[in-house]
Amino acid sequence: MNLKSLAEALGLSQTTVSRALNGYPEVSEATRKRVEEAAVRFGYRPNSRAKGLATGRAMLIGQVIPTSTQHEMVNPVFGDFVAGASQNLAQHGYDMLLTRVPGDDEGKVYREFRARGAVDGVIIQAPDVKDDRIALLNRIGLPFIVHGRSTGVTEPYSWVDVNNTQAFRRATEFLLQLGHRRIALINGLERMDFAFRRRKGYIQALENAGLSADPQLMCTDEMTEQFGYMKTRRMLAFEDPPTAFLCASMISAVGIRRALQEAQLVMGRDVSVIIHDDDLSYLRNGEEIPIFTATRSSVRHAGEVLADALMQLISDPDHPPINQLLEAQLVVGSSTGPAPLKAARLPS
Amino acid sequence: MNLKSLAEALGLSQTTVSRALNGYPEVSEATRKRVEEAAVRFGYRPNSRAKGLATGRAMLIGQVIPTSTQHEMVNPVFGDFVAGASQNLAQHGYDMLLTRVPGDDEGKVYREFRARGAVDGVIIQAPDVKDDRIALLNRIGLPFIVHGRSTGVTEPYSWVDVNNTQAFRRATEFLLQLGHRRIALINGLERMDFAFRRRKGYIQALENAGLSADPQLMCTDEMTEQFGYMKTRRMLAFEDPPTAFLCASMISAVGIRRALQEAQLVMGRDVSVIIHDDDLSYLRNGEEIPIFTATRSSVRHAGEVLADALMQLISDPDHPPINQLLEAQLVVGSSTGPAPLKAARLPS
DNA sequence: TGGGCCTCCCAAAGCGCTTTAAATTTTCTC
DNA sequence: GAGAAAATTTAAAGCGCTTTGGGAGGCCCA
Incomplete structure (x- = not known):
């Protein structure tokens, strides 16, 4: 019909x-x-296409599936983020168009989107420090919004981000107040902006307390369980091991826990752990009493906020860039406690 | 231009x-x-829409974001599956269109897809036992393929599925061979077909060995970490506790491990654990030596296979239904060992 | 009674592409 | 070198919708 x-x-x-x-x-x-x-x-x-052709709008928002180039790892946050974003997009009659990047030229995809009129706007995930996708999208004039920010990019653009620096500064301060002095940072890949900022917050807190960051206690990689496990094992064997771990991901923290328990150490007593918790629906940090003390910020909520902002940008082409900074909660769980008098140490 | x-x-x-x-x-x-x-x-x-209007094809495959109706939990498998599927779709010039279900009438979405000509085909995720989406899609004549099967649906349809029954039968047999007699099943929601089949395999193996399944040792729910943790704690406090756990999900198994370690029990010695491992990119089961003994089947690979099949179905409307059964590997890790002479038990 | 102004509806153009049917040019064949 | 056949190219219709620019009545007022 x-x-x-x-x-x-x-x-x-x-x-x-x-x-x-x-x-x-x-x-x-x-x-x-x-x-x-x-x-x-x-x-x-x-008919969608006929209507789109007549109106000049696709009623679609484009997104590249966020896989790390290294191990083709899909960002674990992706599912929840997409659920949040598309819920609010749907309220405006928009759907999401997902695509893989052939090769490694994401810019090509965006140029295609623009030239074919395939989408009305784009969501950028997991920006790097100095991410060049932003300049590209500004140049080709495709409405977009970034989930995260990009340190070093000076031109204006729209973003929704968690205050990562602040979150990790507070978390570090919290550990310092508990008497910890040797605090390890298990971070994500630091070419990514969120990880870069988290380290910044961590270092700021240490320096404010008159301490300097020990390079041996900072590590950065893809946030797998294995990564958390290996680094924890190694660091616990140091002469002067850390008494606390600050970890950028729930998943790596599971690895930390594995290493600690293998070493017969009790989390929250022998060693303290704080994580960043994206509040993933399939990996909740405990119901009443959180397992991990955490800086918490729902990635699903970020998706909702971001979708609304993008809808605004699209409906009004002259709209100035929208910037929204979400604060993370510091929720106290059972993984933190006062620093022990003598640091637990593993034989190397 | x-x-x-x-x-x-x-x-x-x-x-x-x-x-x-x-x-x-x-x-x-x-x-x-x-x-x-x-x-x-x-x-x-x-222009995508103009081309689509002229050719009558959308070059889009529709998919509803798989969230459980209960807790709005996004299927953790989603990211990797989508990465696999869209990789192969992209090779044929197709992208994926994602949508949320407004309310709870997924059928409405498919009818819309059809009536608007928004997509050329559809991927169905996480089918229930007797899933009524299959009849609907057959009726409205929208090409589709199911990721999984649906016990009780007799009409023909295309699917790609893991041999869940076989996988769990083998896993159970493996535990039986190690001398375990009290084997717990930590299963997903059994209205879902994959969970239904896994239980079937588990029961078959027990019965083949002349044992009958103990209802107390079988539980089913959404596969969260918390679920694995709680059930393990409870079961270990039984008069006659299980010496082995068969777990439908890596994530719940992390909870099992937490409970075991809390109880000072060593996995693989005091208690054995076998999981099903979807080989998620962000939650790998160890590199060389797997942490968990597992029935492994890559969900990303399933996505690739399924995409290719759907492309075939779309290019040839008269193509008979495609059915592809993927076998899971049984990989032995360090979480299994001979049954202890005396079952470990927690004070209740 | 006629003109102006609503209200409601319509014919046709246009969105940017593919494809049918036909026209034109080139190439052979004897 | 004429005529047929083959190789190229084109005009125009059509995909299913929105939207522009009218147009037909009905109502009101002078």
Whole structure:
């Protein structure tokens, strides 16, 4: 059933039927009723592509599946983020278009999006420090918003980000207050902006306390369970091991826990751990009492906020860039406690 | 730059330019060269919607974001599956269209897809036992393929599935061979087909060994860490506790491990654990020596296989249903060992 | 009674592409 | 070198929708 046959069945012109269904005022209420009823009865729905061609809008938001180039690892945050974002996109009639990057030229995808008119806007995930996608998108004039920020990019752009620096500064301060002096940082890849900022916050807190960061206690890699496990084992064997770990990911923290328990150490007593918790729906940090003390910020909520902002940007092309900084909560769980008098140490 | 201006710039008709770019034979090689060069030079790319309208194809595959209705939990497998599927879809020029379900009527989404011509095909995730989406899609005639199967659905349909029954039968047999007699099953939601089949395999193995399944040792819920933890604690406090756990998910198994270590029990010595491992990129089961003995089957690979099958179904509307059963590997890690002479037990 | 002004509806153009049917040019064949 | 056949190219229709620019009545007022 298309517009033409619906119009014929009603004995009306396509114009009138189209207007009736799209809420234009030049149609009498009686006619509109009649049209709407018929549309439901015949199960008429306007063809997406025809409508898009006529209106010039795709009603789609593009997104590249965020896989690390190194191990083709899919960002574990992706599912929840997408769930949040598309929920709010859907409220505006938008769907999400997902694509893989052939080779490693993500810029090519965006140029294609633009040239083909395939999407009306784009979401950028996991920006690096000095991410060049931002300049590209500004240049080609495709509406976009970044989930995260990019240190070093000076031109204006829209973003929704968690205050990572602040979160990790607070978390570090919290550990310092508990008497910890040797605090390890198990960080994500520091070419990524969020990890860069977290380290910054960590170092700031240490320096404010008159301490300097020990390079041996800072490590950075993809946030796997294995990574947390290996680094914890190694650091616990140091002459002067850390008494606390600050960890950028719930998943790596599971590895930390494994290493600690293997070493017969009790988390929160022998060694303290604070994590950043994206509040992933499939990996919740405990219901009432969190397992881990954490800086918490729901990535799903970030998706919702970001989607709303993008909808604004698209509906008003002259809208100035939207910047929204979300603060992380510091929730106290059972993985932290006062620094032990004598640091636990593993034989190397 | 659109087709018209490109044709004008070349002094050719739109027809010829279109044909040249789409590889039709009625164009001289010289002309084709000239057209292709100009297309690159001007950065011409055909408009997606216009092309779609003319050809009647959307070049999009629809998918509903798989969230459990209960806790809005996003299937943790989603990211990796999508990465696999869209990689192979992309090879055929297809992208993925993601949408949320407004309310709880997923069928409505598929009818919309069909009526609007928004997508050329659909991927169904996480089918239930007797899933009614299959009948609906067959009825409305939208090409689709199921990731998983649906016990109780008799009409033909296309699917790609892991041999869950076999995997869990083998895993159970393996534990039986190690001397375990009290084997717990920490299963996913058993209204879902994969969980239903896994239980079936588990029970078959027990019965083949002349044992009957103890309802107390079987539990089913959403596969969270918390779930694994709680159930393990509870079961270890039984009069006659299990000496082995069979767990449907890596994530719940992390909870099992937490409970065991809290109880000072050594996995693989005091208690054995086998998991199903979807080989998620962000939650790998160890590099050389797997942490967990597991029935392993890459969900990303399943996505690739499924995408190829769907491409076939779409290119040939008369293609008979494609059914592909993937076997899971049984990989032995360090979480299993001979049954202890005396079962470890927690004070209740 | 006629003109002006609403209200409601319609014909047709246009969005940017593919494809059918036909026209033109080139190449053979004898 | 004429005529047929083959190779190229083109004009125009069509995909299904929105939207522009009118147009037909009906109503009101002078």
